[in-house]
Amino acid sequence: MLKFHLNKRILIGFFLALAILCWLAVYSYFNTHKLISTSQSVADTQDVLFNAQRLLTLAVEIEVRQRGFTLTGNEIFLEPFNKGISQIKPQFYTLRELTKKTGTHNEKLERLASDIDTLVAFSSSVVQVYQSSREAAMKMNASLTGKKSLDRIREVIITLEEEEKALLDRRIKNNETQLRKLNFGFIALLFVTGLIVVFLLLAINVNLEARNETEKRLIRASEEIRDLYDNAPCGYHSLDNEGYFVEINKTLMKWLGYENKSDVIGKLNVSQVISPDDLNSFREKYPAFKEKGFINNVEFNFRRRNGTEFPVILSSVAIYDENGNFVKSRSNSFDNSERKMAESQITNLNKELEAFTYSVSHDLRAPLRSIDGYARILYEDYQEKLDAEGKRLINVIVNNAKRMGKLIDDLLDFSRLGRKDIQWSSIDMTGMVNSILSEFIEQEAQRKIEVVIHPLERADGDIDMIRQVWVNLISNAIKYTGKKAIAKIDIQSAEEKEEIHYSIADNGVGFDMQYSGKLFGVFQRLHRIQDFTGTGVGLAIVKRIITRHNGRVWAEGQVDKGATFHFTIPKNNGK
């Protein structure tokens, strides 16, 4: 179907101009027609005049020839006379026929007919009478009947001619007025049409100007998009079904060492770009990708034109036609060199850290053992020689050595946590907490400890690590309720929308909330060592484990009113 791209005003103007022109055509056609018919009627009038004149001539001929004959008796007059007699009637009929169109002369024609009849009858009878009696004929002549008829005929014809002429005049005048009117209307409408056309021209011009502007904006926008595509800080490309490049941006070309797109588009196959080491893996993945429609963050090595290689991270989506056939890929790639380098640095750092912790565990512990051991030997072997202060000093040495040993062990535990892989399984929390608590309570048999364990939700996590969390939290609860006559511990869990929330509340010494931020830091302690033993690593370990389990940990407390520790573990963890 024909579709219009012009705006409404222009269309309306166009159709208006068209309508006016059509109307002008029709109008002028009818007026021309009228002109033609006017000319026709002028011709008709002239025809009438001619025939009327001829009729008159015939009538005169009849009367004159009859008189001539009867005066002279010469037969020479008879031939034109008879010709007139025989022709006058048909001539009358012709005239009547011609004037029928106007139809205004009926009465005159009737009179004319009777006068002609009278003339013909009179003249014929005069000629006839003349054959037998010249005198009788002369007498008849003297009656002037023929002349009178002829005069009437002449009079009628003259009237008729005058009327016809007047009619012709009217017609011509009328015609002129019409022509003038027509011309005026024609010019006025042409002027209007001209105005419309000028308006259309202006409107189309404005339209075109807007279109030009839009086109320019489009070009600018597409240039911007092209610039974005070409100079983005990552590589973009598209591959066809066979793995040939159909699109590529400048960034990727630069990475690969190509100058011109014409060297790449349709000519370079991705198998020439993928490192030979990764080619098999690529050939496996490409058909699967075409089937599946996308691939995310796969690592490949790309080979530059000069043969050197660099690592990339590649993501692609597949583009299909309406029949679901693969058309091309749309891929982006990031230069992964820096990350790879960082990764290897991290690996090195981890190795260094491991070496460090290894030597810490070995080299720091050995001298401590000696300090402790030899101080004890000193005590055992020389106790008779030592006074009370000497013995107390040895005790200080031994206690500090022990404490440092504990610190080192805890620190090593803590650092080991970061390196250990999580072994995911579903954990029976209730069973775990019960078994831990019964061990602790056995050790604290002399104390009064009331424990409430609500049924606990299961969670997904590393059994050893989560056990460590509960051990640390429960031992804290038992430790910090040590000064209460009756220790109360309440352990519960709640299933929330996306995680399971565990908490352990005690009625111990609690803590000041303004220091709550320090609770989970390594070696951070809120109590003096004389009041409560400990290295300040337990809660840091808890935090590290829970963080590695993608959970959160926090605490609430009030001095002397107890503390509540909370942690959460997401549902469907590790999947």
Add this chain to the structure above:
Amino acid sequence: MENNAVEILLVEDNLDDAGLTIRALKKYNLANNLLHLQDGEEALNFIFSEKLAGIPKVILLDLKMPKVDGIEVLRKLKSDEEKRIIPVVVLTSSREERDIVESYKLGVNAYIVKPVDFDKFVKAISEIGFFWLLLNQPPK
């Protein structure tokens, strides 16, 4: 000591640690036939020497030593058709998982982490002594 076959071979580079071990064993009278060597090279030389009379009832082996370390000593011993029957107990400060696993892969007979606490240390050493010298039946 030369007259008696070596019952306990202590391979330990740290003299202070060795002193503590020996004292703990002595306390229970278990150190009568003990030879202390200070690194892996000495230990290998001793064990693979022609003059070795009999075989020790147990080798107490430290892991981290200069020159040839404990793991290397263990590998050499356990890959030797003749010497692999000698019981080896790793006595070390290292609780590193990879050390433990590596030692067992090489065929160690026991792996003991030396306690820092002296009481626990004495207890551990004396139990090792009792077990390997008195309870355990070594190959002839």
